Amino acid sequence: MAESDERATVRPVTLARLVETAHICSAEPRSTVDIEERLDVTHRRARETLLEALRIDLIDEDTAPEEAEYETTHVGEEFLSAVRSEDWPTVSDVLAARSPHYGAFLDVLDDVAPAALNAVLSELEVAEKHTPRSYNQTSVEVVGDWAERLGTIQRNAFTGSYYPIERDEVPANFPYALLAVYDDLEETAGVSLRQRYLSIPELRETFCERHRCRRDAFDRALRRLAGQNVGQLELSGAPMDTGAKDAKLGIKEMELGGDEGLVSTTQSTEQVMAGVEQFGKQYYYLAVHDRNLSYDSTEDTSEP
Incomplete structure (x- = not known):
């Protein structure tokens, strides 16, 4: 040993x-x-x-x-x-209790998130300076990969920022929270380039980072909101007048039942850029035509 x-x-x-x-x-x-x-x-x-x-x-x-x-x-x-x-939270708990590097990574991320890799590394070096452990970029990437595959954290696919998952559903004030993110992203295009349609993948990544929620929770809520506000919100395919940024990072996952082992792993940018699916169609962009939105989180107008 x-x-x-x-x-x-x-x-x-x-x-x-x-x-x-x-x-x-x-x-x-x-x-x-x-x-x-x-x-x-x-x-x-x-x-x-x-x-x-x-x-x-x-x-x-x-x-x-x-x-x-x-x-x-x-x-x-x-x-x-x-x-x-497939009790991934317990798997993460075991690792956090037994792997000093993994546990320290999660503790630091709770304090500094959302944070880029270098920011996490700097905080780890400070927090762990009186221990026999040390960290580098690879260290952060290794334990970050474990946490991401277990669903304990997510990483913004466009910016690379790490953040812990703190909620399984979107906040109760989802329409207002969504509009705030929508406005912020629209502003980044500049006043003269305000976009009627915004990329759903970018909205999802920014929203989930800000509210520390899961991507699938955002998708469910957006489908529900769009279904409850037909004519006020528009889900669109791929308008020619706007171009979404490409994701720098893929979504990392692990699941039971690999062909040659107990588990299999995936990493795909296609999931990031997939938009949302509703009634058998794929939508990649969102337009807001009327900001007076209603939202009932108990009414499921989306597909399962």
Whole structure:
């Protein structure tokens, strides 16, 4: 275990590899060679993954055999149980309690969000200066990737800012909150370039960052609001007189049931730029024709 404690920074290990390593070691003790073969990685990558899993206490090392073997711990079994149940908040809680780097990242983000990567890094360096841990850009990206895939945080796909998810639904004053974001984005185009239609992907990313809510909650609320205010709000396809910025970052997700393992991961900018779907049609732009909007969050006029 001493070797796993020597490194001050978090190792560049993906969440999927941590899950698969704990999964592989849960049936019976496994050697490093076993891990190499099952993960289909080099010896160095396998060793790196094992050491980080040891640090987080997902596995334990038995050095008695001629070749060291690794077995999933009680913590690792709790971690796997949450993964199999797709209980991502519990998976995140286990990591926050056991991975000092991940826990520190979430604590700092709570204080400074929304924040760019460099701002998070600077705050981590200050907060952790009296610990044996250190951080760099890769460190933030690694633990940020874990948190994003678990739905604990989101990252603005256009600006790269990190922020924690604090609500599963939009605020009760959604129409007013949406109009405030709409006005702010419209202003950025300049007075002479005020746009009648604004990009739904940009509205979504800005709104979710400002109110720290999930993207799917925004989509549900926008469909509902548009359905309750026909003629006042217009969802549109792709008007020729406006162009949306391309997303710099993709949405990162993890789900159960990979073809070759316990989980599979995705990262796609297509999800960011997808707009919203209603009644079988895809809409990418929003226009506000009348600001006197009504909104009933209990009436579901949207599609499931």
